[in-house]
Amino acid sequence: MSRREMKTSSRAPHRSIAARFLTVVGLLTVLVPGLPLAAPSEVRLEEKLASPSLETLWRDGFEPERIRDPGPVSRLLIETRTAVFGDRQLGPLLGTDALGRCLLSRLAWGARLSLAVGLVASAISLIIGVAWGAVAGYAGGRVDDIMMRAVDVLYALPLMFIVIFVVALLRGFRNEHPELEANQIIVLFAVIGATSWLTMARIVRGQVLSLRGTEFMDAARASGSTDLSILRRHVLPNVTPVVLVTLTLTIPRVMLFEAFLSFLGLGVEAPDVSWGVLARQGFDALTAVHVNAWLILFPGLAFATTLLAMNALGDRLRDALDPRLRGGRQ
Amino acid sequence: MTAGVVALLGLAGAPVGMLLFARKLTRHGWRVAPFLLRRTGWLLVTTLVVFTVSFLLMRAVPGGPFDDGRKLMPQVRQNLEARFGLDRPVGEQWLAALGGLPTFDFGPSMTLRDFTVREVIGQGLPASALLGLAALAWMLLIGVPIGVTAALKHGHPLDAALSAGASLGMAIPNFVLAGALMWPLVIATGWLPAAGLDGPRALLLPSFCLGAPFAAQVARLVRTGMLEVLGQDWIRTARAKGLSETRVITRHALRGALLPVVTFLGPALAGILTGSLVIEQVFAIPGVGTHFVQSAINRDYTLALGMIMLYTLMVYVLNAIADLLLAALDPRIELT
Amino acid sequence: MSALLTIEDLHVRFASPDGAVHAVRGVDLEIRPSETLALVGESGSGKSATALAVMGLLPGSAEVTAHALRLGDQDLLRDGGRRARALRGGRMAMVFQDPLTSLNPHLTIGDQVLEAVEMHTDLSRGAARGRVVELLNEVGVPQAQHRALAWPHQLSGGLRQRALIAMALAGNPSLLIADEPTTALDVTVQAQILELFQRLCSDRGTGLLLITHDLGVVAAAADRVAVMYAGRVVERGGVSELFSDTRHPYTRGLLASIPGDLGDRDRLPQIAGIPPDPLALPAGCPFHPRCAEEIDRCADEEPLLDGRAACWVTRETT
Numbered sequence: 001m002s003r004r005e006m007k008t009s010s011r012a013p014h015r016s017i018a019a020r021f022l023t024v025v026g027l028l029t030v031l032v033p034g035l036p037l038a039a040p041s042e043v044r045l046e047e048k049l050a051s052p053s054l055e056t057l058w059r060d061g062f063e064p065e066r067i068r069d070p071g072p073v074s075r076l077l078i079e080t081r082t083a084v085f086g087d088r089q090l091g092p093l094l095g096t097d098a099l100g101r102c103l104l105s106r107l108a109w110g111a112r113l114s115l116a117v118g119l120v121a122s123a124i125s126l127i128i129g130v131a132w133g134a135v136a137g138y139a140g141g142r143v144d145d146i147m148m149r150a151v152d153v154l155y156a157l158p159l160m161f162i163v164i165f166v167v168a169l170l171r172g173f174r175n176e177h178p179e180l181e182a183n184q185i186i187v188l189f190a191v192i193g194a195t196s197w198l199t200m201a202r203i204v205r206g207q208v209l210s211l212r213g214t215e216f217m218d219a220a221r222a223s224g225s226t227d228l229s230i231l232r233r234h235v236l237p238n239v240t241p242v243v244l245v246t247l248t249l250t251i252p253r254v255m256l257f258e259a260f261l262s263f264l265g266l267g268v269e270a271p272d273v274s275w276g277v278l279a280r281q282g283f284d285a286l287t288a289v290h291v292n293a294w295l296i297l298f299p300g301l302a303f304a305t306t307l308l309a310m311n312a313l314g315d316r317l318r319d320a321l322d323p324r325l326r327g328g329r330q
Numbered sequence: 331m332t333a334g335v336v337a338l339l340g341l342a343g344a345p346v347g348m349l350l351f352a353r354k355l356t357r358h359g360w361r362v363a364p365f366l367l368r369r370t371g372w373l374l375v376t377t378l379v380v381f382t383v384s385f386l387l388m389r390a391v392p393g394g395p396f397d398d399g400r401k402l403m404p405q406v407r408q409n410l411e412a413r414f415g416l417d418r419p420v421g422e423q424w425l426a427a428l429g430g431l432p433t434f435d436f437g438p439s440m441t442l443r444d445f446t447v448r449e450v451i452g453q454g455l456p457a458s459a460l461l462g463l464a465a466l467a468w469m470l471l472i473g474v475p476i477g478v479t480a481a482l483k484h485g486h487p488l489d490a491a492l493s494a495g496a497s498l499g500m501a502i503p504n505f506v507l508a509g510a511l512m513w514p515l516v517i518a519t520g521w522l523p524a525a526g527l528d529g530p531r532a533l534l535l536p537s538f539c540l541g542a543p544f545a546a547q548v549a550r551l552v553r554t555g556m557l558e559v560l561g562q563d564w565i566r567t568a569r570a571k572g573l574s575e576t577r578v579i580t581r582h583a584l585r586g587a588l589l590p591v592v593t594f595l596g597p598a599l600a601g602i603l604t605g606s607l608v609i610e611q612v613f614a615i616p617g618v619g620t621h622f623v624q625s626a627i628n629r630d631y632t633l634a635l636g637m638i639m640l641y642t643l644m645v646y647v648l649n650a651i652a653d654l655l656l657a658a659l660d661p662r663i664e665l666t
Numbered sequence: 667m668s669a670l671l672t673i674e675d676l677h678v679r680f681a682s683p684d685g686a687v688h689a690v691r692g693v694d695l696e697i698r699p700s701e702t703l704a705l706v707g708e709s710g711s712g713k714s715a716t717a718l719a720v721m722g723l724l725p726g727s728a729e730v731t732a733h734a735l736r737l738g739d740q741d742l743l744r745d746g747g748r749r750a751r752a753l754r755g756g757r758m759a760m761v762f763q764d765p766l767t768s769l770n771p772h773l774t775i776g777d778q779v780l781e782a783v784e785m786h787t788d789l790s791r792g793a794a795r796g797r798v799v800e801l802l803n804e805v806g807v808p809q810a811q812h813r814a815l816a817w818p819h820q821l822s823g824g825l826r827q828r829a830l831i832a833m834a835l836a837g838n839p840s841l842l843i844a845d846e847p848t849t850a851l852d853v854t855v856q857a858q859i860l861e862l863f864q865r866l867c868s869d870r871g872t873g874l875l876l877i878t879h880d881l882g883v884v885a886a887a888a889d890r891v892a893v894m895y896a897g898r899v900v901e902r903g904g905v906s907e908l909f910s911d912t913r914h915p916y917t918r919g920l921l922a923s924i925p926g927d928l929g930d931r932d933r934l935p936q937i938a939g940i941p942p943d944p945l946a947l948p949a950g951c952p953f954h955p956r957c958a959e960e961i962d963r964c965a966d967e968e969p970l971l972d973g974r975a976a977c978w979v980t981r982e983t984t
Contacts, residue, residue: 153372153375153376156372156376156646156649157376157379157380157642158380158600158603158638158641158642158645158646160600160604161603161604161622161638161641161642161645162380162383162384162638164604164607164622164623164626165384165387165622165626165634165638166387168623168626168627169387169388169391169626169627169629170391171627172391172626172627172628172629173391173629252500252501256503259503259505259506260503260604260605260608263503263505263608263611264607264608264611264623266623276503279503279505279506280505282506282509283505283506283508283509283612286509286512286513286517287517291513291517293513296506296509296510297510299506300502300506300509300510303501303502303503303506304498304501304502307500307501307502308494308497308498308501311497311500311501312497562767563762563764563767563768564767564768564769564770564771566723566762566768567762567768567769567770567830567833568770569723569754570721570723570754570755570759570760570762571754571755571759571781571782571785571833571836572751572752572753572754572755572756572785572786572837573755573781573785581781582770582773585770585772585773586770586771586772589772660772661771661772661774661817661819662771662817662819
């Protein structure tokens with residue numbers, strides 16, 4: 001299928017259901033502060049552990065101050081929201097948790113953090129991985145050898161465990177000195193990103209190596225272009241498809257790792273909320289007497305649908321790029 | 331009891347497995363020796379690096395094992411520190427700890443009084459190993475048949491259903507799966523126990539939840555591999571020989587389709603080890619996983635060090651075994 | 667002498683996302699024992715589809731119909747192709763184009779030939795192994811006993827092709843089909859393989875259907891030739907007949923484009939245009955858009971194979 005055909009055909013990746021779904025989720029997530037939801041930390045003990053119902057669709061009582069530390073864009077959205085809706089907010093349509101907090105609102109606000117972690121950490125791993133792999137593949141020879149040997153050594157380390165170890169250490173430290181407000185979400189991003197760039201580096205290097213075998217690289221160099229401009233203008237565009245496909249696999253893995261860390265108490269901390277935290281809280285709420293299934297069901301669904309969509313999109317992307325990939329495979 | 335089961339499995343499975351394995355490896359001849367030598371060399375380097383980094387990290391983070399909220403009298407604290415040698419220079423401490431590494435003797439645990447690190451590991455390792463092996467079994471026993479079926483029914487709704495199921499298995503955290511399954515299997519019917527590891531039935535659910543995401547990935551790998559192999563020319567040759575379709579699939583297609591699974595074995599084992607940290611907590615399995623996280627949070631220097639060295643060793647050895655297995659099974663690979 | 671392979675009015679249709687492709691549109695062929703028939707054509711002419719139809723190796727979505735498709739007295743279309751499957755590898759065997767991809771990389775060549783031997787003979791395991799070495803010797807694999815333990819990737823292209831031929835011979839076939847057996851090989855090895863085929867056919871009395879696009883191969887190895895274009899046979903005859911008394915413009919074009927004694931010419935003559943899209947065949951004779959000798963009738967009616975060639979121009983002039 002030619003590129004033009006691909007853009008208009010229904011099999012094009014960006015027209016798939018998965019892509020549209022993710023776009024909608026993305027848009028809604030960005031707009032969350034502007035949506036008429038309850039504050040995620042609003043405690044209503046008299047309503048604790050209420051199951052989902054449509055009884056109370058709307059209610060009053062929203063106070064903008066309850067939203068913790070909004071950034072400038074969020075502040076603007078909140079102001080718009082109060083202008084339009086006043087102090088009305090949607091009721092607990094998806095039920096409440098053990099402290100009576102609205103699950104719908106917490107899922108929405110949690111999406112922001114989970115997706116942010118996914119995107120930022122993946123972006124970090126992408127930048128490091130692509131740079132490393134492209135330089136190694138392009139330079140070749142000893143430089144390539146050394147760089148990839150370093151990757152091999154790092155690969156042999158049980159990075160996950162080291163990460164968990166480090167995070168636990170830092171958490172233990174913070175527990176005893178709660179006055180230290182280290183921005184640990186940043187730490188989370190960095191740590192997760194730092195462990196996932198290895199695969200990306202390998203894949204990018206492989207792609208660059210197969211590119212080097214083609215004639216247009218020699219032609220470019222013969223025409224006098226500098227290495228940097230060749231990297232920018234020829235290598236990177238050809239590496240993009242593989243990188244995109246790998247990205248659709250990295251983001252789900254990162255998000256699941258966040259859930260994993262949150263379960264162990266090492267990830268996102270109260271009062272911040274993420275899907276991982278919600279999953280943990282949902283799990284804790286399972287008891288023999290009252291099942292409270294919704295508390296784990298909805299976070300589970302959130303993970304399932306979003307990650308499935310990303311996997312499906314990745315598959316579509318790979319199919320669409322296949323003929324080109326096959327040409328580049330060693 | 332669990333120790334007994336593990337011992338039995340090990341005694342029975344290992345020799346048989348190793349014999350088959352060794353036979354296949356002989357095609358590489360003498361090259362196996364330098365391979366093992368090189369791997370062992372890197373193991374020592376890796377061990378040393380991780381050991382030193384962990385050691386220094388722990389001491390770099392302020393506070394120590396005795397700062398856990400209870401305010402100790404300065405005298406008591408000094409005594410404790412002296413007892414564990416924490417008042418000596420760091421270099422000396424490092425050397426001393428290093429001395430214990432070859433025998434995995436890290437001394438007594440600083441937070442779990444009355445236990446040495448070795449004892450803690452000894453008590454928890456069999457349970458963790460059992461859990462991990464069972465998860466591995468689930469991974470292969472579910473993943474491979476699903477992948478093969480999906481590939482053979484390509485184009486059918488069954489393929490779509492199985493593929494979707496596999497994707498789902500990879501899309502939710504393992505404790506969410508545990509929660510979802512707990513209600514029908516444990517809470518509602520009481521058929522499976524909720525916690526602990528008394529008896530084989532207790533192993534079913536935890537190992538399943540641990541292995542499911544990996545089974546899903548194996549299913550996808552097998553399906554893709556199978557579909558790719560079935561399109562190859564040599565399958566056409568096999569059919570041209572007059573072989574029945576069953577024979578074509580079992581004798582020719584399956585081999586190629588299973589190779590990606592062997593490549594996946596290394597990362598899968600590492601992932602199972604990681605996942606066990608959560609599953610052990612969820613099902614209150616008395617393994618080493620719980621200790622790993624807690625010892626780091628509490629900065630129990632000796633126990634935490636022992637834990638990270640244990641996991642480093644396990645991941646490394648398992649990866650090396652997986653590489654050897656791949657070299658044994660794929661005729662195109664030459665041992666380097 | 668009765669015919670070994672009889673094909674009468676063979677049609678092969680494929681379902682494709684863009685419509686039905688009529689790949690083979692009424693082909694008649696006949697091969698006698700010990701005879702080598704070359705089937706010549708460009709890619710897309712339907713020659714491979716014809717061979718695969720005989721062997722019953724077309725995908726399930728393909729529709730195969732014929733007035734007759736027989737190996738000896740066995741009807742190959744009976745029981746939905748099950749008869750063909752039973753004879754596959756035994757009385758009729760096929761050797762494919764690319765020896766590297768046609769061998770299973772995970773099994774030794776000895777094991778793969780052994781599989782064929784065990785499938786088509788009653789020999790015990792030990793005796794079968796001996797037969798494998800015999801076959802490998804027969805096809806000219808040096809140090810056959812040792813080579814049987816090798817993996818495909820360890821052998822040269824020529825040796826792999828010989829191994830494939832050994833596999834095909836395991837069942838003592840009366841008909842051997844070779845689809846471009848030398849295209850993926852070096853020129854020197856080509857000659858050796860063709861010689862091997864000739865020897866096997868004369869020693870064993872096997873009939874050979876040799877599919878190729880290379881007229882040099884035809885000249886070297888075939889007794890009779892059939893030229894295919896757009897799913898039909900457009901010219902047929904004995905090899906020397908075809909070269910000295912060519913009756914179809916397409917064949918003439920093929921002959922002219924063989925690199926040989928160029929004389930005064932400094933460019934290789936080519937047949938203008940490209941082969942037709944099987945989904946959109948031209949009206950009348952499918953070759954007429956590219957034909958230098960076309961007359962009005964060519965665009966209206968498709969000529970049938972009458973005697974040696976399917977061509978209005980030839981008919982007009984004879």
